[in-house]
Amino acid sequence: MTETTPPVSVKEPPRSKPRRKAPEPRSAYSLSAAFGQGDGYTRASAVVMGLGNLVRGQIAKGLLFLIAEIGFIWLFVVSGLPSLKGLGDLGPVTQGSQEWTAAGDFVFVSPTNSVEVLLFGIAWALITLAFVVLWIFAVRSAYKAEVLARAKGKAPTWSEDIKSLADARLSGTLMTLPTIGLLVFTVLPLVFMISMAFTSFDDDHAPAFSWVGLKNFGVLLSNEGSGDIGVNAKMFFSVLVWTLVWAFFATFLNFFLGMFMAMIILRAGTRFKSFWRVCFSMSIAVPQFVSLLAVNQMLQQEGIINQMLKSWGWIDESLPFFSDATWARVTVIVVNLWIGIPYTIMQVTGILQNIPAETHEAAKIDGASWWERYIYVTMPYIFFVMTPYLITTFTANVNNFNVIYLLSNGAPTDVGDSAGKTDLLITWLYKLTVDKGNYNVGAVIGIFTFIVLAVVSLITYRSSGSYKNEEGFR
């Protein structure tokens, strides 16, 4: 939105909510203001947290800050410092051995559990960051108490503070738990896993491992690769290309065929509309691991499909659904249609019904044929609404673990390879880490997957209307 547009558009009623371009509100009680204009007590709060609050009569709040600071410092000295120090070399003992102690006892020295050293180190880094946030909050709170005490004669009391948690500061109240959940179970694992990409944590170096820099990236991108783990550049690129091919077909075949079927069901002449929809949603109403495992059984060499075809005399030998690379690749894409099309039908049906009837009427009166109405009215509308959905579907397909793992499990796999012909990056990662314990290379593959996804999503998502103008449809 530029400066020349009228201040209030017709569609958007004036309201107190800030407009899109308006920055999120910044508190007047910033950290720099606290140091620049605060008095001695406020500045001292940076060292003794809560001092400013105590002086202005906010006893409970001040004490809480103080206790938090003392608690943190104590824990930091006892456990935090050693943990952070451990990040340096991930534990001193790399090999288990037997030693004589000074007292003359024979003891077994077990290797350091580097996983825990790394985990605790990263966790403490996050805790320290969290404390810095708390510290900023405390200093600002002291400054706020000072300013308010000066302006109104006294700082807000404890009960007023509690009340504001349900009103002015409700965002803080509601967001705390979900944010902690995200930090512990999404951010921490990610940082932890990413850092593994730079270590020697593979099958041979467990539990004690150390930092190796960018070596693992080199292993994955070099021609000779690593024979032990069974990865090299050729394999990586073939899996990468197959992942993209798979995601492309899985997304667009599903989309176009699903849209085609939705339109056939929606035709004026089609009867039993809801019956057809129920039929086609059976494959997604049943849990995926059930339906996919069942289909996997049906398509085995001795499975029911091959048996039936043989008994009808259509084939003499079993069809190589999962034993020939091309067959397997086509099979997973086709079976994925079976699961994906119902989703498209559901989405498209709703959208098709929402197309304003007048647009179609107008086009009809102007003499547009069925095909022209489809190309010039229906399609642009569907694309406009479905673009974000298509992007998310593409992303989800790059990460489509279930279909591949449960259906083909990557088969067929050449001897000595760690990835099968239908393995995606994501199932390859899983096999390398959970099954084989080669966490470092797995983490590198995870990082590459992220890069692929981020590039695809950023290009398409940032140019889509829903990101640029979040509130444009109000």
Next chain:
Amino acid sequence: MSATVIDPAATTAEPTRRHGGMRARRVFGDVASHIFLAVLAVIWLIPVVWVAAESFNVNPNPYTTTFFPTGYTFDNYVKLFTDTQVMNFGMMFLRTLLIAIAVCAISVFFVLSVSYCMSRLRFRFRKPFMNGALILGMFPGIMSVVAIYFILKAMGLTSSSSGTVAALIVVYAGGSGAAFYVMKGFMDTIPFSLDEAATLDGCTRWQVFTRIILPITKPMIVYQAIVGFMTPWLDFVLAKAICRTQDNYTVSLGLWQMLQMEYIGDWFARFAAGAVCVSVPIAILFVLMQRFYQSSMSGAVKG
């Protein structure tokens, strides 16, 4: 929108074609589309029907030569829940149910809180949080699965059976705060004038949340509750990475286990029976979820 752009040249040729053969063409189209749909519907239903039929099969082996079983029995269902020697499916079922209820409650609370804040409140962490959630979503989920296992191990949650239940609950529910986009989108369609009126009447933001937004959001809450409830039943990856021993398995792992080499010969019919037991409730919930989703998508405030 550019949707109404129509090629004017097309309009001249149309009317002449209109009358002749119009009816015949429509009848042909109707017949063709019904045949097309019928054939596809059969293809769509074959695997489902097959599993349902196999669950009553007298012969527990999957590699039969006939599509439908040669003899029917109800034994597979009875044995599935009574024969607990090798695999205690009943316990797996209860365990999953417990996890599902807890995850349902926590994730509804998390998602509602986050989406209300994102949709209605303006604060400094808002945009960073939204962008952060977006970026986090781009990392493959499997990548953190392994790390989560190590974290839970360090917390001592992986050794005991009750520990794994707690672990699965916190893992499923812990990250649910990032899945706020659908709910936020819905709340965005609720007019802000409602909030303002309530604020003028003296409501705090908490009261706006509980008394104005929540009642309107009810269909979406049901949707979210069903999604949360179904997560543990449908998940396979996380459960597989966290539950390393069979005593801690959830239903999806149990069913998967029944199809492994050493079990499949004796267990396939029971797998089918278990699949039916899990699928029927899930399918009903799924249909319900779709209904609530569609009814909420038709607009937040009626009239």
